[in-house]
Amino acid sequence: MHTRDLISMLFAFALAATLVLTPAGVREAAALEANPHGFEPADDMPYIPDLTGLRHQSFKNQYGQPRHLSEGVALRQSFVKDGKATVPAGGLYYISEVEDEVRPLMRDPFFILGEHSYLLKLKTARRVVKDFPIKKGEKKFLDSDGYRLWFDYVTDHYQKPYAQLALISPAGHWPLEFPVSTHFQEMNEIKQHDFPEGESEQLWNFYLEDTYAYGASVFKAKEVTFDTVVFDSIEYPVIEEAMFSFSRPWTLELRQEDYRLYKDKRIYAFRRPNGFLVRVTNLSGNEVLAEKLVRPSTPQGYKDAEGRQDEYSLTIPEQDMHIEIMIDPDYLSNSDFVPTSVDVPYGWTEGTLSFVVYDDLFSLKNGEPWPLDDRFKVGLEANALTGRLQRLILENAAPFTLDSASGSYDGPVKFSHFWNRPAFSVVAKNFDGDKVFTYYLRDRFFQRTDNMVFSADKGRGDIDFFVGRTPTLVSLLEDTFLTRLADQSLDTVVEPSHFTSYPKVVSNAAFYAPDPTAPFVPSQKGFTRKKDKNRRGEGLLSSEGFVIRGSYVDYDNNRIVIPPSGLYYTSRNARNVRALTGETFVFLGRKAYLASFESATVVRKNFDIDYWRLQPTGQLNPVYWQDEALGYNNKSVRFTEHTYLDDRVMGEVNIVKYSGNPFGAPFHLTQGFDPKDKASRYSVTELFAEGSTWTIPAYVGPNYIRMAEMGTPVLKRFFYTYTEPTQVKLAAGETAKLGAYTLEVLSADAGNTSVSIALRDASGAIVANKTLGSVKELWDVLPQQQVAVKKLQLMHGNVMAEIDIDNPVENGKGVLWLFTDILESEMDQKLAWDPRFTIRPDVCGHCYQLNEILLDNPEPIILDKNNPTYDGPLKEDGTPMFRIVIDSFDGEMIHAWHVETQIKDKVFKTSNLAFRPRNNIDVLVGANGSVEGFLRQGMLERMAYIEYWRRGVHPPLHEGLAAREALNLQ
């Protein structure tokens, strides 16, 4: 998948502009009528990360597996008009979410309006939508529940389209964007090739399927064009009903052929060949209240499949009882009853059988009213991968208004063991016409957020907001997070470092991400961010920046160290830079034209990748020795996460680029699920291929993956010039000057779309000749296939002529583009005019094109009292691109440092990048794809800190598992 470009941001601006320019009355009426499901709050909505009544904690289930729970409240699609705020139905919603999933039979915890509950039963289904067309940019309803499909963008390879789409739940969450195309090869075909290990030539095929199988979701496209995608079928999981318990269960040791007393009842257990006959009677045993064969539950994944769950429990709703039989590991080790995590969940060898009796049962049906308050409607959302519960939303069933007379609206009434009461209330006051000047959210403990009108004098035209730390926020902010993080109205946000006794020290920062709290400087004078057009009129945004990563304070020696590869200059376009189309990029402040490139395919076979999370010290130091290299300084393979689909391990493998950014979305690798097997509830392909990167696993395990084969492109060198290429149209026998040579067209064949040319030196001797073309024969692999590209170019010395692929011959004249003063940059080569830096061109994993140019330091950079400044890479005129200046450093804490650039005689400085004390000088400067990737990784925590920065207070300390997760954002 191509890295997300900045076009989405421009879309957001365009959308906002459209909304602003639409007549207000029309917009408001439309908003009230519209269904807000799947939409996000206003682009500039306030985000408040913490309110005590909205919980954000991690717990373990009965098998010791952690579950990360969080709650939030959002309000969307509201507007203020004539002193009144109006919220459409579904506009205000409470959201309770887990990071991955909760399952029945596991005692998985789940928050419901602040109460700790346990999921007991789940009724799921797979919804199928047939023949579904969607246009580019649309977010179109798939069903009446409010699921939407979003056609985000489309790009091309070999001039054929492939589209990126996402399934959006009613709450606004989407797990990933998936690519589909109907124009390329199936990934299984990669197996037909027999690549040698090492470097091979560029692939001719491009691998992308019409079907994207993502566990419980399958998207099968019928036709993909640049404007429309028509799906043959879209399948995704939905949850119809869920049953919870609001109380911790009673655990009674089971006695075979005997009974245990539970309140005023007896619970018998009679041994049967395939389980226990569980009988519940009254206290005297005279009256049988219920009886059923119950099999002991163990954590095998298939047991919660539809139709099988009932085998493992006895539910008696009229008695408010739900009974399971569990096999305890040693004294419930690893459960949240005994908060220890010294054991492993599957590791017990002996244990006892226990009744687990739940009461305070609570059933919810999707789309039905909330049982305690029919003003709110229940929404149950499944994890698109596993099909199990991930999210509960409670949304207002009817529109409501707030005004000066009635400025408060209560949220849904919550269950409480003591006092059922509104879980929260939205308060709005101080209306003036179409503006509101005060609104906030108050929780069930009467605690409130700050006034969410941050600009007290301007007010707001809506009361949209998001409060809480649920992962859905990341999806909701997709279009706006970069704009938000780049907002300089609060200056450069600097998060203070946590000072420890042992700094994170790495010997080489290649493939590392910067500190997730590194300050972000979105723009700095001297760094180009400019749009240019190629020959076809396609606009391409070029953007420069630089990144410092892995820097640390060596306080024993009173110095700051940037390790090798810790400082890199980056130049990147919104997409890859292609040859034959006159595309440009920026290199050290100068506009350059790509002439040609040389790429190859790196193949590795039969190697193991360790699970990355196994760290030696538990201090969260990022030790990446488990990384496996794909080519020297090219890509790194990292096994970062795994989950289980019916107990089969699904590994998440990231290909990490030299810059530290992942290449697209992670690869999901698992075995044994055939997408064509309709009996299986999960569909996942066994190998993974996207574009020109592929992986064929031999074995996928929880602790390591054995790769049978893996391949990806590598860029060896690229050719460019700072001199703008010129177009000439020459008939046979006509000549044109090309650098020190003379170019002569020998023949121009319009039918064959080819032009024969010769280069003559000053003496008139032919030094090179070639027939460029035929274009039409090569058309299907243009402009990405380098063998084809080279057939259309003649390069000699520092000059080059290439045929115009869109119009090779015009009126009998060959149409040529002439390049002079061509320069060559080779991977791992020192920068000619500044050997302190090495060139690391990065390649697109799909298409072999130039993706990014990096210049990094091969040697460590030391900053101390004697050397408080360091010049970045020199431009060709000998002036530094930027300068790092340490202003105040006490040997342990950096109190002030900045980056400065100089344009003519004027020096431009960033703000103090240690406004709050820092223990490193990691920084992100500029806004291109690499920087955006890093910002995306820690988006939620960054967004949360901005709120504390805005108020000038410290965020609350994280504790327990939450602290570990907060620190483990990398």
Next chain:
Amino acid sequence: MHSTTANISYEARRKSIWSSLYSFQEVLPGLLAMFFIAIASNNLAGVPNPFNLENLFHYLDNVIGPVNGQYVFQIFNTNFVWNAFFMGLFIGNVFGVPDSWKRGLSYIHKFMPLGIVMLAPHFIVGHAAKAGLVPILIVAAALVFTASVTLLLARFLRVDDRHASVLAGGLATGDPHVCAILMPMIKARGGQVINAFVSVVLFGAIASVVLPLIGAKVGLSPQAFGLATVSAVGNGAQAFSAGFAHSSEAGRFSIYYDVVRHVLMPAGFLYVFGVMFVRKLMFRRDPAVNATRGVDSIPLYVIVFVVSWIVASLHVVKEPAHVAIFEMVKWDFSLAAGALGLSMSVREIWDWGTWRGFALACVSGTLRIAFVLAAVWLCAKYQLFNF
């Protein structure tokens, strides 16, 4: 009193220099009272007790909602000293203090100096360097000016010199806790300290409202105003509230410059102590001179503190160690403040002139505001600093 040694002469039981101390049995009830008050007041390292006064105030802060982004109870300076003191004062005045506690409570005289010494790593002068020389000079000048003016004006308002001293320290440094720190140095009475403390906090709260209004008239840049709040308002939250009331940028600069005020704080209370100590030496027979009376020489703990401060400023104590030491400071002052609260009657707070201390704080504080605004304005006008 349950004393086992009361009838035995000191000479008879003297075995070592530690013999002058009360026995463990004698001090245990008082120490336990301090301990339980401390953990009921604050979140202290090693005691995960959620039901304490600090958390109650934090809860109430969230019910009230932020004012200019800041928590209201922090604007009124609730922290580990005030919380424990308040708790002790409440218990002592409502339920009384048994005699058996009193010997243990006397440990306040050990805990206070110990706490002061342990505070040294909190004030690393070099941390102010990032602000630049001019802001440092402005903050230092405001500090000396305020302390001097307060001590001088106290004579006209007939405020007891001990009361004036602790008030001068608190007002000048912008931190009301300096009133408590100065208590053993000046030999101030508990009532004087609390009276001064309340006066400084109240004036700071007023100044945090008034200064943004004046600042808007003076036309200072956000950066300059941020510096002015630090020097002219009071404790951190009050200064930040004033800054954010002006603008978010000014608020952030309040935070940025606050470190200058913070690290110079010892200079403030050492200055007050020095002035009053020299004055006492000069007017030893003057009955009106009470401050530092009984302090015949510079106390050992003050010397130790100064040495520690210098050593800490040489960056011997690294940040993780500083954080750990500060946790001990919180324990120490929580115990001491609990004892102080238990030892004091509410009436005693007002015995030293119900409004006299507050009047002195208002007059001195107002002059300080004028001084700081003038200094900052002049620096900005003549571009002595790049505001």
